[in-house]
Amino acid sequence: MNYMNQEKLEPKRIKELKVSSGVLSAAISPDEKRVVSAAMDGVYLTEIETGESVKLYSHESYASSVEWVSENVLVSAGYDGRIIWFDVANQSEIRNEKAHQFWSWDLAVSADRARLASVTGQYLAGGYKYEPALETEPSLRIYDVSTGSLLHDLPHVPSVQAVTISPDGKRVAAGNLMGEVRVYDLDSGALTHQWTTNDFTSWGIIKSHSYLGGIFAIRFAPDGESVLLAGMGPMRDPMAGNGKQLWQKWSLESEKPILLDQTHDGESGEGLMEALAVDPALPFFVMGGRLRGGDWNAAFFDLNSGNRLHTLKTGFRITDVRFYEQGRRILIAGATGQGKPKDEGAFDPFGRLEIYETFAGSNV
Amino acid sequence: MFEMKRSGCGSPEHEIHRRLFLQGSMASASASVASFSGLFSIPAFAESVQKSAKKCILLWLCGAPSQFETWDPKAGTETGGPFGAIPTQIPGVHVSSLMPKCASIMEKLAVIRSMNTEPSEHFQGIDALTRGDTPRPPFTRPILGSVIAQQLGQLDSPVPQFVLLDPCPEGNEFKSFKAGNWAGWLGAEYGPIRAGGDYSIPNLERLDSISDIDHQDREALRKFLSRKYENDQRSESAASFNAAFQRVNGLMSCAPLFDLSQLPEADRDRYGRGAFAQHALQARHLIENGSTFVMVANGMPWDNHVFQHEMHQMLVPELDNVFYQLVSDLEERGMLDDTLVIAMGEFGRTPWLNDARGRDHYPNAWSLAMAGGGIRGGVVHGSTDALGIEVSEGRVDQRNLFATIFSALGIDPYQEYELPGLPTFHRVEGKAAPIKELLV
Numbered sequence: 062m063n064y065m066n067q068e069k070l071e072p073k074r075i076k077e078l079k080v081s082s083g084v085l086s087a088a089i090s091p092d093e094k095r096v097v098s099a100a101m102d103g104v105y106l107t108e109i110e111t112g113e114s115v116k117l118y119s120h121e122s123y124a125s126s127v128e129w130v131s132e133n134v135l136v137s138a139g140y141d142g143r144i145i146w147f148d149v150a151n152q153s154e155i156r157n158e159k160a161h162q163f164w165s166w167d168l169a170v171s172a173d174r175a176r177l178a179s180v181t182g183q184y185l186a187g188g189y190k191y192e193p194a195l196e197t198e199p200s201l202r203i204y205d206v207s208t209g210s211l212l213h214d215l216p217h218v219p220s221v222q223a224v225t226i227s228p229d230g231k232r233v234a235a236g237n238l239m240g241e242v243r244v245y246d247l248d249s250g251a252l253t254h255q256w257t258t259n260d261f262t263s264w265g266i267i268k269s270h271s272y273l274g275g276i277f278a279i280r281f282a283p284d285g286e287s288v289l290l291a292g293m294g295p296m297r298d299p300m301a302g303n304g305k306q307l308w309q310k311w312s313l314e315s316e317k318p319i320l321l322d323q324t325h326d327g328e329s330g331e332g333l334m335e336a337l338a339v340d341p342a343l344p345f346f347v348m349g350g351r352l353r354g355g356d357w358n359a360a361f362f363d364l365n366s367g368n369r370l371h372t373l374k375t376g377f378r379i380t381d382v383r384f385y386e387q388g389r390r391i392l393i394a395g396a397t398g399q400g401k402p403k404d405e406g407a408f409d410p411f412g413r414l415e416i417y418e419t420f421a422g423s424n425v
Numbered sequence: 426m427f428e429m430k431r432s433g434c435g436s437p438e439h440e441i442h443r444r445l446f447l448q449g450s451m452a453s454a455s456a457s458v459a460s461f462s463g464l465f466s467i468p469a470f471a472e473s474v475q476k477s478a479k480k481c482i483l484l485w486l487c488g489a490p491s492q493f494e495t496w497d498p499k500a501g502t503e504t505g506g507p508f509g510a511i512p513t514q515i516p517g518v519h520v521s522s523l524m525p526k527c528a529s530i531m532e533k534l535a536v537i538r539s540m541n542t543e544p545s546e547h548f549q550g551i552d553a554l555t556r557g558d559t560p561r562p563p564f565t566r567p568i569l570g571s572v573i574a575q576q577l578g579q580l581d582s583p584v585p586q587f588v589l590l591d592p593c594p595e596g597n598e599f600k601s602f603k604a605g606n607w608a609g610w611l612g613a614e615y616g617p618i619r620a621g622g623d624y625s626i627p628n629l630e631r632l633d634s635i636s637d638i639d640h641q642d643r644e645a646l647r648k649f650l651s652r653k654y655e656n657d658q659r660s661e662s663a664a665s666f667n668a669a670f671q672r673v674n675g676l677m678s679c680a681p682l683f684d685l686s687q688l689p690e691a692d693r694d695r696y697g698r699g700a701f702a703q704h705a706l707q708a709r710h711l712i713e714n715g716s717t718f719v720m721v722a723n724g725m726p727w728d729n730h731v732f733q734h735e736m737h738q739m740l741v742p743e744l745d746n747v748f749y750q751l752v753s754d755l756e757e758r759g760m761l762d763d764t765l766v767i768a769m770g771e772f773g774r775t776p777w778l779n780d781a782r783g784r785d786h787y788p789n790a791w792s793l794a795m796a797g798g799g800i801r802g803g804v805v806h807g808s809t810d811a812l813g814i815e816v817s818e819g820r821v822d823q824r825n826l827f828a829t830i831f832s833a834l835g836i837d838p839y840q841e842y843e844l845p846g847l848p849t850f851h852r853v854e855g856k857a858a859p860i861k862e863l864l865v
Binding site: 083123164191220271300353377396399406408 | 488503507509592596599622697698699700702703723724725726728730731735736739740742743777778779780781782811814
């Protein structure tokens with residue numbers, strides 16, 4: 062479908078919702094009427110129509126990722142290293158696995174909802190210049206969704222911050238602090254690809270002599286033969302957070318991955334990009350994150366040409382972007398600053414969920 | 426130059442070690458130019474310097490660490506962040522889950538949870554928390570290391586009395602601060618020798634082509650001629666050059682102290698391989714061998730406006746281990762009672778998160794920790810409210826802190842300084858009280 066010829070990509074916000082604390086991940090329910098959010102103080106279920114939000118349960122720390130695995134069952138991961146299966150209809154926990162000693166940074170579920178992957182890793186000083194120490198626990202763990210049984214422990218170098226499973230469910234890819242990506246065969250657990258891009262990681266020159274940044278989002282293209290990465294370009298002072306808003310696209314067709322494309326010159330501002338989503342029906346993808354400098358913090362890109370098609374400025378840090386099952390709508394999740402508490406000691410809600418029609422400018 | 430109304434701190438220990446130093450220096454002068462290996466060849470001197478004199482290691486956590494992720498966790502609250510809290514040796518006292526090693530030696534540590542200071546920007550904060558007061562131009566107050574080196578250090582020691590170990594040549598506000606006047610009214614001779622990383626001290630090794638005897642002869646001749654010139658001409662610049670030469674000579678004799686590679690590999694592994702940890706080990710080594718004050722920094726890595734939790738996951742465990750190893754090593758060597766270890770930054774971090782997953786500057790309610798050197802262990806002073814927003818008990822400002830540090834080290838906190846035409850100044854102004862429960 063050539064959307065460029067038929068319809069105009071002109072996203073329009075149709076819903077603004079709030080969650081009590083910052084949202085790190087969110088997923089649309091199969092019936093598309095609810096959103097589940099992994100937030101700093103727990104997992105929330107929000108009715109899209111009414112905006113009514115209820116807390117389902119909590120992790121012992123931030124909930125970092127959440128996915129629906131059936132009509133009424135969701136699975137979440139947290140900075141407590143736990144993965145929790147939860148039945149929304151019965152309001153009951155189904156399973157609770159201690160997957161990692163450190164955080165689950167990210168969790169991915171295969172398209173057929175059969176397997177899930179969770180990544181971990183604490184960045185600890187391994188050398189004089191703060192080269193990361195080697196892993197002390199498996200960085201990437203693969204589970205059977207229906208039974209909760211562990212299928213694979215796969216090695217990587219901490220901290221492993223992003224993970225994704227290919228659309229055909231055959232591969233899992235994970236990216237880390239140092240810009241290293243490892244791709245494994247999900248059936249055998251064999252390493253199929255491994256490469257490092259230095260374009261997302263900073264070694265602090267100004268304030269700190271340590272590493273910061275890395276790959277914060279990773280997604281397969283629909284054909285499963287290329288991988289998109291997102292993060293922030295290198296800076297002299299990583300704590301300024303003013304690196305280039307950066308994505309890269311790598312081909313996996315040969316044994317040695319090849320850089321196909323990346324954020325085009327003149328099309329980026331500054332800020333950490335930590336969310337990627339690929340449209341399930343049309344050839345474009347969305348990258349989102351924080352606006353530090355420039356005029357956008359979410360942008361639509363042509364999957365083939367890499368050209369930037371449209372930009373958004375949400376006014377909050379974006380942590381997750383999801384397309385609806387059939388495309389045409391996206392969910393953007395994130396957080397504003399927490400702000401000071403009110404006189405009574407309560408904080409205003411600072412989690413954000415927004416829904417956009419992607420082709421609102423045409424006769425959809 | 427300011428003049429002290431009362432000289433010396435009056436500490437008996439101080440008097441003894443000065444007397445022993447003079448004995449030692451006279452003896453060593455007749456033997457040879459002091460070399461590092463020969464420095465402690467006189468048992469009485471070595472024992473005095475290594476065990477009796479008060480010393481201090483400042484782990485300077487520049488950029489300002491989060492109290493929530495270190496000494497004052499509020500786990501499970503809206504401000505607590507993602508890390509949990511763990512119990513310590515002291516019943517009812519918890520620290521961040523990132524600090525299990527310090528939790529296990531809490532009876533040796535003193536924690537202040539009620540720091541409340543004014544400056545909220547780095548330069549001003551660094552200035553106030555290293556000098557003990559806010560500026561009073563044109564008066565430049567010496568920083569803590571200069572005061573301690575001047576009060577407790579050994580005159581004419583070849584080992585630098587005040588050492589700054591900081592490998593980071595940059596550092597924004599800390600860089601600017603480092604370029605300033607550290608020793609203040611005490612004079613440049615009480616400023617630090619800087620080393621670490623890019624700041625290796627060059628050309629300290631004697632050339633192979635010059636023998637020990639040649640080197641001593643050359644130095645004797647240089648000293649004779651320059652002293653004569655200094656006396657004949659009443660030259661201050663010659664005096665200054667002489668002081669510099671003396672310092673370089675001292676440095677040459679103790680160059681091995683600055684060589685990380687000469688430290689035992691097992692110790693280097695135990696402290697951790699990051700620059701801060703390695704220099705903390707080096708600080709212990711310097712203190713063991715005659716330095717009086719060593720400040721360990723690594724730029725200003727704690728300023729986590731962005732990636733607060735991602736950075737603290739690495740920085741705090743390093744601090745936890747370094748503090749634990751230092752305290753344990755000093756105790757094992759019988760030096761903890763006389764060596765004060767301080768871990769602090771210039772302020773704390775906000776209870777609330779900004780939109781960049783960071784915490785911003787917060788001087789209103791923050792924490793620091795100390796151990797040894799006249800400080801009572803197992804004490805947690807002060808507290809904050811449930812969300813860590815305000816100090817609820819036992820407020821401490823920089824004056825109280827410095828009065829505590831000076832008192833612990835046997836230095837008169839209220840010593841007066843006079844300069845014609847200017848008001849009288851004190852080492853700690855306003856008779857600010859030390860925290861009594863922290864003093865041994």
